[in-house]
Amino acid sequence: MRENKETLQRILTYLKPYRWWIFLSFLLSIIVVGFTLYVPIMTGKAVDKIVRAGQVDFSGLMAIIFGISLSILMTSCAQWLMNHINNKITYHVVKDLRVQAFDHLQVLPLSYIDQHASGDLISRIITDIDQFSDGLLLGFTQLFSGVLTIVGTILFMASLNIWITLIVVLLSPLSFLLANFIAKKSYQMFTYQSQTRGQLTAFTNEMLGGIKVVQAFNHQEEVQKEFDQINEKLSTYSLKATFYSSITNPATRLMYSSIYAGVAIAGSLACTASMISVGQLSSFLSYTNQYTKPFNEITGVITEFQNSIASAARVFALIDEPAEIPDKKGALNLVDPKGEVVLEHVDFSYSSSKPLIQDLSVSVRPGQRIAIVGPTGCGKTTLINLLMRFYDVQKGTIWFDGHDIREITRHSLRTSYGMVLQDTWLKAATVKENIAYGKPDATDEEIIEAAKKAYAHNFILQMPEGYDTILAEGGGNLSQGQKQLLCIARILLCSPSVLILDEATSSIDTMTELRVQKAFETLMKGRTSFIVAHRLSTIQNADRILVMKEGKIVEQGKHQDLLSQKGFYYQLYNSQFSSSVNG
Known part of the structure; x- marks a missing residue:
């Protein structure tokens, strides 16, 4: 019952701003109860006015009936007003x-x-x-x-x-x-x-x-x-x-x-x-x-x-659940970010009994294109979550443009990233509003230009209301590939300094993928890019490929260099290639 009492005390704090309305409701309750309880007194007096046949005080009785009627009317009005105030509170x-x-x-x-x-x-x-x-x-x-x-x-x-x-x-x-x-x-x-x-x-x-x-x-x-x-x-x-x-x-x-x-x-x-x-x-x-x-x-x-x-x-x-650790007082607000990312001896795990990322160090210069590959569960997506500070590192430091990301405001850090995920998310709104989700003040011309670069313009025009077509929740009235194209257009419109592509073209047909890859080529020029990929054929032109296994980078280098080493990447590539051929 202690918990019950604490909850009641919490409820009272929410009532405090409306204490004057509550006071007024209480006054009206007094009026309602007062008149309601006065009626039986008058009713008893009315009964006593009727002694027996032929001995009825009609003048006194009529005065009492009038008083009863007036009391009932006052009670009704006060009751209506009290209920209205109670609803409001x-x-x-x-x-x-x-x-x-x-x-x-x-x-x-x-x-x-x-x-x-x-x-x-x-x-x-x-x-x-x-x-x-x-x-x-x-x-x-x-x-x-x-x-x-x-x-x-x-x-x-x-x-x-x-x-x-x-x-x-x-x-x-x-x-x-x-x-x-x-x-x-x-x-x-x-x-x-x-x-x-x-x-x-x-x-x-x-x-x-x-x-x-x-x-x-x-x-x-x-x-x-x-x-x-x-x-x-x-x-x-x-x-x-x-x-x-x-x-x-x-x-x-x-x-x-x-x-x-x-x-x-x-x-x-x-x-x-x-x-x-x-x-x-x-x-x-x-x-x-x-x-x-x-x-x-x-x-x-x-x-x-x-x-x-x-x-x-x-x-x-x-x-009462603890909120995300707030930005530090005086945290840096990034302006014109360059996109230099450095990880130093980073450790992270979701469970203390099951280590994931251990002593991971990576240095990425502005404009470099970094691919991240490895088997399922090796920590690729976790690494992306750490870069965007959805989770904080448990050991080590992640630097962005020479600043510890814990010293940077989350808003400016995440605004510096553009993220296209394998799992698409669209809200129940117009096509235009979904594309402009990260840049609400974008003009129609900017939105259309981004859609064209993402090769989404043509299918959008074929929709009933074009860019003003309202999408179902989660984009349910679109194919998976069309939803992915809209998400890509959303990032193209924001034009961030760092890109994260997590299997961004996995749901698109081969012909469309070739076109979108060209758009990405243009977009990635001069921008730091992290590409998480399972299809190794899509990352052969990366400046560096990070090969992850059990939370560690076991190999890194260019595509041909890694193949020549005949290590873990070589095994991944050949197993994927042979399976595609056998398929």
């Missing part, structure tokens, strides 16, 4: 929380993103915040008025008869004990429910992303079984959470029905003994009913709030 708090969570996601280290399923992160930012919103709104709508109603009812009942009021007050703690027991149980189940819901979202997101692979390998039955297992677990926790939350209302209703019966019996005896009038008895019974109603509502709010707190805790856990 809730949705502003939820907006603030969601913005903070998404903003924090942008500064989390890549290692955190790599280690957590994207579906679970989506579930925290969307589903869990929605659950939090529902509980918070219910709390504002019913908690204030409920507490005030309980306090106000006791005061009004005490003004009528203190002894009957004691019956109500003494029996009420039993309901609190019951509600507290149920709240603890439901919080635990709602926590498990939120966690499992995140797992289910992550699994569904993963399978939708690879649905073609699942169907191609006829893996539907296995996927369905795994889905059913997670779904069954979610169903179990949901049923338990619902069970505990659903017994709250009938259990408390039983308690309050007993209280109502006790008041009715005691009040009737007091009435026959002329201690109270019939009208006052009717007021007492009305107050008893109003007294028990907010208890039912509050116990329902507490149960729902357990779900809300459990969801909020998952969102706060995301927000």
